[in-house]
Amino acid sequence: MIKIGVLGAGGRMGQAIISEVQAEPDTRLAGGVERPGHPICGSVIGEGLVVCANAAPVAHKADVLIDFTSPSALDENLRAAMDGKAAIVIGTTGLGPDNQAAIDKAARSIPVLQAANTALGVTLLAELVEQAARALDTGWDIEIVELHHKHKVDAPSGTALYLGEAAARGRGKRLDELMIPPHTSTSGARRAGGIGFASLRGGSAAGEHKVILAGEGERLELGHVAESREIFARGAVKAARWLSSQKPGRYRMADIFGLKS
Ligand code: NAD
Numbered sequence: 001m002i003k004i005g006v007l008g009a010g011g012r013m014g015q016a017i018i019s020e021v022q023a024e025p026d027t028r029l030a031g032g033v034e035r036p037g038h039p040i041c042g043s044v045i046g047e048g049l050v051v052c053a054n055a056a057p058v059a060h061k062a063d064v065l066i067d068f069t070s071p072s073a074l075d076e077n078l079r080a081a082m083d084g085k086a087a088i089v090i091g092t093t094g095l096g097p098d099n100q101a102a103i104d105k106a107a108r109s110i111p112v113l114q115a116a117n118t119a120l121g122v123t124l125l126a127e128l129v130e131q132a133a134r135a136l137d138t139g140w141d142i143e144i145v146e147l148h149h150k151h152k153v154d155a156p157s158g159t160a161l162y163l164g165e166a167a168a169r170g171r172g173k174r175l176d177e178l179m180i181p182p183h184t185s186t187s188g189a190r191r192a193g194g195i196g197f198a199s200l201r202g203g204s205a206a207g208e209h210k211v212i213l214a215g216e217g218e219r220l221e222l223g224h225v226a227e228s229r230e231i232f233a234r235g236a237v238k239a240a241r242w243l244s245s246q247k248p249g250r251y252r253m254a255d256i257f258g259l260k261s
Helices: 012-023 055-061 071-084 097-106 120-135 158-170 230-243
Strands: 002-007 027-033 044-046 064-067 087-090 111-114 141-148 195-201 208-214 219-225 249-251
Touching: 002 012, 002 055, 002 230, 012 027, 012 230, 027 044, 027 055, 027 230, 055 064, 055 071, 064 071, 064 230, 071 087, 071 097, 087 230, 097 111, 111 230, 120 158, 120 208, 120 219, 120 230, 141 158, 158 195, 158 208
Parallel strands: 002 027, 002 064, 064 087, 087 111, 111 249, 141 195
Antiparallel strands: 141 208, 208 219
16 A cells, blocks of 8 residues: 655645545555645544644655645655655646756655656657657747646646657757747747747636647647646556655656656
């Protein structure tokens, strides 16, 4: 039985992950954590399990923590995981270079899997995008369009950036070398070989991504539609199950499926 602690237990993803952990026969909740003052703090989420505002005690009871919170919570969550010797799946998006450095450091002592998108379909989509970008020359412009619900705070989405990194890899570059700032009326003509992004926000959309490779007279479009956030929860729990038997190190969703890039 794999014991899982859920960080961000009162959030949209936290709630979906708790349901998934409870539904699976080989996983059980080790506890839930929320920010101090959140209305869910003190609520019972299982036998003898009360949501608390401190990750440390949950990390000591858990084999794996699943973190879908906010970038500002990451340092504390990593520290709790290291102190409790728990592995950690990080699904939070909007992470900056300092966050990535903190993850690298933690991965020296515990298994860490960070994924801007835990859906199987998106993991495979990134592979296809990389292949397409490698096969098509820079005469094919790459634009990434994403749509999310109106509450999402970061843009472009972590998934759009992840797909952009895959496209840049296909072109033998880093995304920061190819990323084009949002097009405006003063941008002028499009930069050849660059990768553009457009973010749409509205309603309750769980997440849609389309990677457009636009050539002269033809267009290739690769995309993914998340019909509900349960797919992310399912992927996060699958990641936790896999991570629980790994050595310390840094992992990606692609590693679970044995994908090479
Ligand atoms: P949300 O706002 O509904 O939930 C986040 C929760 O984290 C909130 O309840 C908040 O109070 C809590 N939180 C904040 N600081 C905390 C702390 N220090 N300790 C404990 N809890 C804390 O947002 P959401 O839609 O559930 O998304 C959460 C994150 O996951 C976002 O970054 C989002 O972009 C990302 N996300 C990732 C994937 C993926 O597949 N990787 C999928 C969906 C969302």
